[in-house]
Amino acid sequence: MTDRPxxxxxxxxxxxxxxxxxxxxxxxLEEMGVDAVFGWDHFFPLTGDPDGAHFEATTQLAAWAASTERVQLGPLVFCNSYRNPDLLADVARTIDHISNGRFIFGIGSGWFERDYLEYGYDFGTVGSRLNDLAAALPRIRARWERLNPPPVGAMPILIGGKGEQKTLPMVAEHADIWHSFVGPDELPHKLDVLRRACEARGRDIAEIEVSNGASVRDGVGGVGFDRLDALHAVGTRLFTIPLSGDDTPDGYDLERVESFLRWRDGKDA
Structure with missing residues (x-):
């Protein structure tokens, strides 16, 4: 893990x-040099006016794929509950071709109850949604193998979550990227659990990129990277900053990203 950029x-x-x-x-963001641009898979805003302007994930990602040339892109993360798994596999394959092989297939089990209730999906329980995700992942991978044409290349699978009984075993079985918000004190334990799950399946944990949610509070004014430094020291290599359309009156505050890019470049100098 630690020899990754x-x-x-x-x-x-x-x-x-x-x-x-x-x-x-x-x-x-592509021009600035970020490595990946992610969306999310909800139907309503999560902050601010709950009925404010909002867009659907798959079609938005297709628009980004057609409008960029180099940056990786994907959802953080698709909700498994909203689409037939074979259909979602086809959607992802199509966006992958629009982007010429830059798509990251991020997926999780879902959690935002309003999305389910207003769009007519069964909310179930945390356990039932995780079970559904475990059943969907083999179908998704099998559909990619049958599609004509298949994905451009080996489309990376990103799985979000930190549960030790269900999520981390799924990561060990299927994922190329594991994303969480686990802090630096807890991360070594979670990596030990993931390592054992990988070994049980004949995988090397080094095959999995460790990803973590950053905070716009980190790096303000070019300082305040202690948390990210600590996460980096224990193996995290992909750090994702959340930006919202209401960060400023004009939309996204992209200037916040500059200090993170300088921090990244200093890590690999």
Whole structure:
């Protein structure tokens, strides 16, 4: 894990903003040199006006794929509950072709109850949603093998979550990237659990990139990277900053990203 390059992602939440602003932000972040641009898979804003402007994930990601050239992109994360797994596999494969092989297939079990209730999905329980995800992942991978054409290359699978009984075994079985918000004190234990799960499946944990959610509070004014330094020291290599469409009156505050890029470049200098 630790010989991987340090990478910076940015999650552009599609809320309180126009579609063109999201596209322009994705293009600008690519120009700035970020490594990945992520969306999310919700139907309503998570902060601010709960009925404010908002856009759907798959079609937005397709627009980003057509509007950029180099940056990786994907959802952080698709909700498994909202789509038939075979259909979702086909959607991801299609966006992967639009992007010429830059798509990261991020997926999780879902959690935001309003999305389920208003769109008519069964909310179930945490356990039932995780069980559904475990059943869906083999179907998704099998569908990629049958599609004509298949994905451009080996599409990375990102799985979000930290549960030791269900999520981390799924990461060990299927994921190329493991994303969480686990802090630096807890992360070594979680990595030990993941390592054992990988060994039980004949995998090397080094095959999995460790990803973590950063905070815009980190790095303000070019300082305050203690938490990220500690996460980096125990193996995290992908750090993703959340930006919202209501960060400023004009939309996303992209200037916040600059200090993270300088921090990244110093890590791998």
């Amino acid at each position: 340090t990478r910076i992602g940015v999650q552009l939440s599609p809320q309180h903003v126009t579609m063109q602003q999201t596209i322009d932000a994705a293009r600008r």
